[in-house]
Amino acid sequence: MVSNWVNEIIAIARTISEILTAGIAITAFALLLYSLTFNLLERVARTFATIMVCLVIVFSTESFGATSKDPYMIDFWLRAQWVGIILLPAAYLNFSDALLATTGRPSRWRRRWAIRATYLFSFILIFFLFTPWFLGELVLDQPPAPHHLPTIYTQLFIVYYIIILVLAWVNFRRAYQRTLTRTSKRRMLYLAISAIGPVVGAFPFLLYSSEFASQWTLLFWLLAATVSIGLDICIFIMAYAVAFFGVPWPDRVVKSRLIKWTLRGPITAVLTLGLMTLVKRANIALGTPYDAFVPIVMVVTVLICEYAITLFFPAFERWLIYDRDEQDLRFVLTLEQRIITRGDLKQFIEMVLAAVNDRAQAQGAYLLEKNDEGFTLVEKTPDFSFDPQLLEELDYLESAGNIHEEYVECRSDILIPLHNNSNGSGEHLLGYIGITGIKDISALAAEDQAALKRLAARAAIALRDRHMLEQVFDTLERLEPQEELIQKLRAVSRFDQRGMMMEADWMEKKEMTTWVKGALTHYWGGPKLTDSPLLKLEIVKEAMAKHDNNEVNALRTVLRSALEQLKPEGERKYTGEWLLYNILEMKFLEGKKVREIAVKLAVSEADLYRKQKVAIEKIADRLVQMELNTRNT
Secondary structure, three states, X not given: OHHHHHHHHHHHHHHHHHHHHHHHHHHHHHHHHHHHHHOOOOHHHHHHHHHHHHHHHHHHHHHHHHHOXXXXXXXXXXXXXXXXXXXXXXXXXHHHHHHHHXXXXXOOHHXXXXXXXXXXXXXXXXHHHOOOOOEEEEEOOOXXXXXXXXXXXXXXXXXXXXXXXXXXXXXXXHHHXXXXXXXXXXXXXXXXXXXXXXXXXXXXXXXXXXXXXXXXXXXXXXXXXXXXXXXXXXXXXXXXXXXXXXXXXXXXXXXXXXXXXXHHHHHHXXXXXXXXXXXXXXXXXXXXXXXXXXXXXXXXXXHHHHHHHHHHHHHHHHHHOOOOOHHHHHHHHOHHHHOXXXXXXHHHHHHHHHHHHHHHOXXXXXXXXXXXXXXXXXXXXXXXXXXXXXXXXXXXXXXXXXXXXXXEEEOOEEEEEEEEOOOOXXXXXXXXXXXXXXXXXXXXXXXXXXXXXXXXXXXXXXXXXXXXXXXXXXXXXXXXXXXXXXXXXXXXXXXXXXXXXXXXXXHHOOHHHHHHHHHHHOOOOXXXXXXXXXXXXXXXXXXXXXXXXXXXXXXXXXXXXXXXXXXXXXXXXXXXXXXXXXXXXXXXXXXOOHHHHXXXXXXXXXXXXXXXXXXXXXXXXXXXXXXXXXXXX
């Protein structure tokens, strides 16, 4: 009775150990995918991925061998396991060299050739792996598990294994000594210590501990399970340290992404596999035929894990990662839910106009916005033909001072002024709601008149928010280049402080286009021209000699020269090939209004703005090329 009870405990311990062994393969494969997804271009990440490939081979083949019954297949899987073990020293040496190179000590010929030699030797050993020389006889009947007997070549490989790993740890130590900041030293220390786990845990110590394992089987399987748990932790710590190499994101983003990847990937997969295995073997032990429980347990486990991660991870993330900056980051994380996009505003305006049209029983409704160019059409109800000439008449009415009444009549339309009441003054005109097909609003019922006033107030909010939204996106676009620069400096300087001295190339900044647009907007005078960063260009400094050292006039000449490069050959026309040149010439140099230009060029205002953006980008490209030519001469 006692013997049966002990055998049951041993069987359970072995099952748990086998589940954890498969879990190591799953974890290594998941972290391999992570490295190949987020920082594939970084050599440290690529060499780490090679180590993960070795671990996937070692522990997946061990799992396959543990579940096989055919001696031929057991022999095949146990030999295939050695492919990963043989490649592991070369992968570690390459990984340590990549770490050292990251700290500013690039590979010299000795380190480079040492890596090539270890890989070549590994492939030679793999060739001899499936011969009788490298591994001895397969033992099937000796507990705790099948294994190969060692040979003299196996023992020589152990010496080689230790020598190469000692060389790798010399590189680890040198890389640690070359890092300067506390954070980089701490992560390099994590990496060096956790790297011990895979090289110890991956080696098949069953080979040399078979006598101990056969006498203390239960203790052996408990020890194997403990080693597997420790190895899983070591692999994750290695992946955590490697995740910061070569990525421009803030540390909090890297931590959050890696933890979420681990929770949704290997942890969910290992829990699912473990419960499925336990349920299946419990059915076999109890002699019950309920195999349908296995897929049910699989589906339920996955759903519960995903539900728990979705529900509790935000709180866990705030506690573990965002503790110091919780208030600021909570605002940023909820911004997506609170911000109103251009599409959202367009949809809201469409609903307001539909409600206005319905309340007034009109033929159509539209929304006009007032800007520096005059009035522009924002949106109109479907199946309604808007006459652009109305905008010209509104400009005339505004100049005459007749547009601040409660209602304005223009042609046969009724216009309801929309004011910005955020400051309580109500003086700033935002635009109009136009209604076509009614003669007098006062003829409407009191309830309908009150509803139109409420709708007008909401349309004013929409216009105000539309304007604020444009300012927000404009600000974010201006911030983006500086944010990218900081992120690049952070990425290259985490482990090599010389990267902080990297010069930012002005030609890589997206704000170059913003500078060009500002200078063209104030072409005939204004702060965006007189204070433009473009004044620092060498081509502007060269042009100053021709303009009595007047840098503003020199910049005008340079911009005009870049614009002339867009000009097609021949006499000026208003055809498609001249479109980009005509837009910039008429808008910025001649000072014409957008509506006038759109009519002249036979394009919509929206299309004109899109083409204007393309034209300004081309001017920026021309300036970059002109500057390069000047610097290279």
